[in-house]
Amino acid sequence: MISIRNVSLTYPNGVRALDNVTLEIAKGDFLFLVGSSGTGKSSLLKLLYHDAIPSHGEIVVDGIRVDKLRGARVASLRRHLGVIFQDFKLLNDKTVWENVAFAMHVTGAHTREIERQVPRTLDLVGLAHKSRMFPSELSGGEQQRTAIARAIVNNPKLLLCDEPTGNLDPENTAEIMDLLMRINTKGTTVVVATHNQSVVDRMRKRVVRLEDGRIFTDEERGFYYLGLGQGQVLSG
Amino acid sequence: MDWGKVKFFLGEVGRNFTRNAGMQATAIGTVAVTVVLLGLFLFVRLTLTGVGDRLLKQIEISVYFHTDATPAQENHLRDVLRADQRVTSFTFVPKAEGLKQLRRQTQGSIDVSMLTQNPLPDKFRVRVGDPSEVSAVADALRGEPGVANVVYGKTIVGRLLQLGVVLRRVSIALIVALLCVAAIIISNTIRLTVYARRREIAIMQLVGATATYVRMPFVCEGVLHGLLGSLVALLILGIGKAALWSKLALALPWLELNGTHVALLPIALQLLLVGVAIGALSSWFSIGRYLRT
Numbered sequence: 001m002i003s004i005r006n007v008s009l010t011y012p013n014g015v016r017a018l019d020n021v022t023l024e025i026a027k028g029d030f031l032f033l034v035g036s037s038g039t040g041k042s043s044l045l046k047l048l049y050h051d052a053i054p055s056h057g058e059i060v061v062d063g064i065r066v067d068k069l070r071g072a073r074v075a076s077l078r079r080h081l082g083v084i085f086q087d088f089k090l091l092n093d094k095t096v097w098e099n100v101a102f103a104m105h106v107t108g109a110h111t112r113e114i115e116r117q118v119p120r121t122l123d124l125v126g127l128a129h130k131s132r133m134f135p136s137e138l139s140g141g142e143q144q145r146t147a148i149a150r151a152i153v154n155n156p157k158l159l160l161c162d163e164p165t166g167n168l169d170p171e172n173t174a175e176i177m178d179l180l181m182r183i184n185t186k187g188t189t190v191v192v193a194t195h196n197q198s199v200v201d202r203m204r205k206r207v208v209r210l211e212d213g214r215i216f217t218d219e220e221r222g223f224y225y226l227g228l229g230q231g232q233v234l235s236g
Numbered sequence: 237m238d239w240g241k242v243k244f245f246l247g248e249v250g251r252n253f254t255r256n257a258g259m260q261a262t263a264i265g266t267v268a269v270t271v272v273l274l275g276l277f278l279f280v281r282l283t284l285t286g287v288g289d290r291l292l293k294q295i296e297i298s299v300y301f302h303t304d305a306t307p308a309q310e311n312h313l314r315d316v317l318r319a320d321q322r323v324t325s326f327t328f329v330p331k332a333e334g335l336k337q338l339r340r341q342t343q344g345s346i347d348v349s350m351l352t353q354n355p356l357p358d359k360f361r362v363r364v365g366d367p368s369e370v371s372a373v374a375d376a377l378r379g380e381p382g383v384a385n386v387v388y389g390k391t392i393v394g395r396l397l398q399l400g401v402v403l404r405r406v407s408i409a410l411i412v413a414l415l416c417v418a419a420i421i422i423s424n425t426i427r428l429t430v431y432a433r434r435r436e437i438a439i440m441q442l443v444g445a446t447a448t449y450v451r452m453p454f455v456c457e458g459v460l461h462g463l464l465g466s467l468v469a470l471l472i473l474g475i476g477k478a479a480l481w482s483k484l485a486l487a488l489p490w491l492e493l494n495g496t497h498v499a500l501l502p503i504a505l506q507l508l509l510v511g512v513a514i515g516a517l518s519s520w521f522s523i524g525r526y527l528r529t
Contacts, residue, residue, distance in 0.1 A: 049442075072446045079444035089439050093251070106445035111240025150443065 001027040001158060001189045002048065007057030007067075009043055009213075017043035019213040020057070025191065027157070030184045032200050033193040034224050035210035041193035044210070045160045048191070049083050050074045062157055079107045081158040082151025082188075086166035088143045090135040090150075096122065097131040100149045107154060117153055125149045125179060141172030145179065152183055159183060161192040165199060173199060200224035248453045253460060256429060260461070263425045263515075267465025268472070270418035271511050274411065275473045278503050281407045288396050288403075292367030297374050297388040299360040309382030310358060316380060317362060322369045326362040334359065357384060368397060415510070423518035426458060430523050437526050447527045454519045462515025466508045 002025035009018040018040045025031055033041045046052040047059055050066055059066040062080065069077055090099050097118060104114045122128045125145040135143050144164060151159055161180065165173040177199055184190045194200065200207060200223065207222030208215060217225070253260060301310060310328070317326045329337070334356040362377070364370045370393050378386045430437070440450050477500075 051442075072448075075441070075444045075446040075449075077444075078442065083442060089435075089442065091436055091439060093255070102440075103443040105241070105244055106440065106443055106449055108241075111238050111244075114240070154444075 001025055001029065001062060002191075003058075003060040004044075004047070005058050005060075007047065007054045007059060009040075009047060009052060010055045011052075017052075017213055018047075018054070021210075021213070021215055023208065023215060023218070025189060028184070028187055028189055030181070030190045030203075030205045031192070032203075032205055032207045032222075032224070033191065033210065034195070034200060034207055035216070037195075039210040040213040041210055042162050043213075045083070045162050045191065045193055048158075048160055049078055049081060075106075079154055080156055081160060082148075082154070082156040083160045084144065084147045084151050084162070084164050086163035088135070088140075088147045088167075090143060090146055092135050095132050095134055096127055096138070096146045096149075099135070099146055100153050103150045103153050109154075121149045121153045124152075124182075139172070140168050141175055144168065144172070144176055148176070148179060148183075152188070157187075157189060159188050159190045161190065161194075163194055164192060165194065165196055170198075177203065197224040245453070249456045249460070252429075252433070252453055252457055256432065259425070259429045259432070263422060263429070263461040264465045264468065266418070266421050266425055267462055267511050267515060268468040270414065270421075270514070271466045271469035271507050272472050274414055274418075274510065275469060275503065275507050277407070277410060277414070278506070279473070279477075281403060282499070282503070284403060285400060288400055289367070292370075292393065292396050293363075295364075295367060295370055295389055295393055297362040297364065297370065297377065297386060299362060299377050299380075299383055300385045300387070301358045301382050302384040303357050305358065305382035305384075309380075313360060313377070313380050313383065316377075317360065320373065320376075322364050322366065322373050324363050324365045326360050329359050329361060331356045331358050367393060415514070418514055419518055422461070422514055423522045426454075426461070426519050427522040429457075430454065430519075430526055434526050437523070441527070450527060451520065451523055454523045455516050458515035458517075458519025459512050460515070461519075462512035463508070465515070466511030469511070470504050470507060 002023070004021055004023040007018055007021045008016070010016045021040075021044065023044075033044060035041055043052060047054055048061055048066065050069055054067050057067070061077070064077060066077060091102065094102060100121060101114050101118050104117060109117075119128060119131070122131050125148055127142060127145055127149065130138065130142060135146065138146065144167075148159075148164075159180070164180070165176055168176060173196065180190055180192065181203070204221045204223075206220050207217070207224065209217040209222075209225060299313065301313075314326075314328065317323050331354050335351075335354050338356065362373070364373050370388055371390065374386045374388050377383060437450055441447075
C-alpha cells in the first residue's frame with residue numbers, strides 16, 4: 001500500500017526532518033508512528049498526503065508516485081486518502097453534516113450520492129443525531145469523530161492520523177481508537193502518529209519508532225517506548 | 237444538471253459574501269470610488285471632444301473670386317465642389333448679397349452707405365464633413381481658376397485638432413493609471429478577506445479541492461464586488477449629472493453643453509464591465525498565494 005524508499009526531507013529553513021527513511025506498509029495494516037516531538041512523525045505523514053515534498057527518495061501510495069505529483073493530481077490523491085489531526089480542522093461555520101458533505105462536494109459527487117453516503121458515515125461514527133450541530137457545540141471527541149467521518153466519507157484506502165487523540169480525555173481517546181480499529185477491519189490501511197503510550201501499548205499493533213528523523217525500531221505487535229532508555233520494552 | 241451542486245455553490249458564495257459585511261463594504265466602496273472617478277473622467281473627456289467636434293464642424297471655408305472672375309469660372313468651381321466627397325455643403329454668395337450681409341453685421345459701426353461701388357468679390361461658403369480635411373480641401377480650392385483667396389480658421393482648426401490628440405493621449409495614460417491603482421487597492425482589500433479565510437482554504441485543499449474549485453467562489457465574490465460597486469458608482473454619477481448638468485450649462489455657456497450630445501449608455505456599460513473585470517481579476521490573483529499546490 002505504501003512504499004517509502006530512502007526518503008529524506010529538509011525544510012527550506014535548513015531543518016532536516018527525515019533522514020534516509022525506508023518503510024513498507026501493507027494493505028490493511030494498522031501502524032503506529034511513535035517518537036518524541038520533532039522526530040519527524042508529522043513530516044512523514046505530510047509526505048504521504050503531499051503537504052511536503054521529499055528532498056530525496058521516492059514515495060509510492062497505492063501505486064502512485066506521490067513525490068512526483070503536482071497541481072490537480074495532488075487534489076485527486078487527497079480524495080483517495082483521509083487525514084485527521086489533533087486540532088480536527090473542521091470548518092466552524094458549517095454543521096457536522098455540511099463538514100462531511102463538503103469532502104464529497106469537492107470530488108464532484110452527485111447530490112443524491114452525497115445524501116446517501118453522509119448519513120451512513122455519520123451513523124458509523126455515532127453522530128447521526130448531531131448532524132445539524134456546529135463544531136463549537138460538540139465535545140472534543142465528537143469533533144474528532146466528525147473529522148473522521150469527513151476523512152472516510154469517500155471510502156479511502158488509507159487513513160492518516162496525526163495525533164488524533166492529543167486533545168482528548170482517556171474515555172474519548174478509547175472511543176476514537178475503537179472507531180479507527182473498526183475502520184481498519186473494513187479494509188482501510190490506518191497510520192497513526194501518536195504520543196499516547198497507553199493507546200499504543202493496549203492495541204499491540206505494528207509500532208515504528210522514529211528518532212532524529214530516522215527509523216529507530218520497527219516491531220510487529222510492539223509497545224511504546226518512553227524515554228526510559230533506548231530499546232527498553234515495557235511489559236504489557 | 238445537478239441542481240444540488242448549483243445550490244451548494246451559490247450557498248458558498250452567499251455565505252462568504254454575507255459573513256464579513258465590513259470587508260465587503262470596503263471592497264465594494266473601493267470599486268465604487270474608482271468607477272466614479274473613471275466615469276467622471278470619461279464623461280469630461282467625451283464632453284470636451286464633443287464640444288471640440290461641434291466647433292470644428294462649424295468651421296467654414298470662404299472661397300473668394302477675383303473681382304473679374306467669369307461666371308464660367310464660378311460654375312466650374314460649383315462643379316468641383318459638387319464632385320468633392322469631402323464637402324458636405326456649400327452656398328454661393330454673390331457680391332450684392334455679400335454687401336447686404338456686411339451691412340447687417342457692421343450696422344452702426346461702419347457706414348457702408350458711403351460706398352459708391354461694391355468692393356466685395358463673389359464667394360462660396362463651403363463646409364467639410366471631417367475637420368481634419370479642412371486644410372486639404374482649402375488648398376485644393378486655392379488652385380482653381382478665378383479664385384483669389386481661400387480663408388478658413390486655420391489656427392483654430394489646428395489647435396482644436398491638436399487638443400484632440402493631446403486629450404486622447406493624456407486620457408489613455410490617466411485611465412491606465414487609474415485602473416492600476418484600483419486593481420492594487422481592490423486586490424489588497426480582497427487579500428484581506430482571503431487572509432481571514434486562509435484556514436478554510438487550507439482545509440478545502442486538504443480534503444482534495446482543486447485550486448480552481450477553491451478559487452471559483454472567491455472570483456464570484458470579486459465579480460459581485462465589481463458589479464455592486466459599479467452600480468453604486470453609476471447611481472452616484474447619474475444623480476450627479478441630473479443635479480449639476482443644467483447648472484454647469486448655465487455657468488459655462490460658451491461650452492454650449494446642452495447642444496453637445498454625450499452617449500451615456502456606452503459609458504455606463506463600459507464602467508460596469510471594467511468594475512466586474514477588476515473585481516474578478518484581483519480576486520483571482522489575491523487568492524493565488526494561499527493555494528499551495
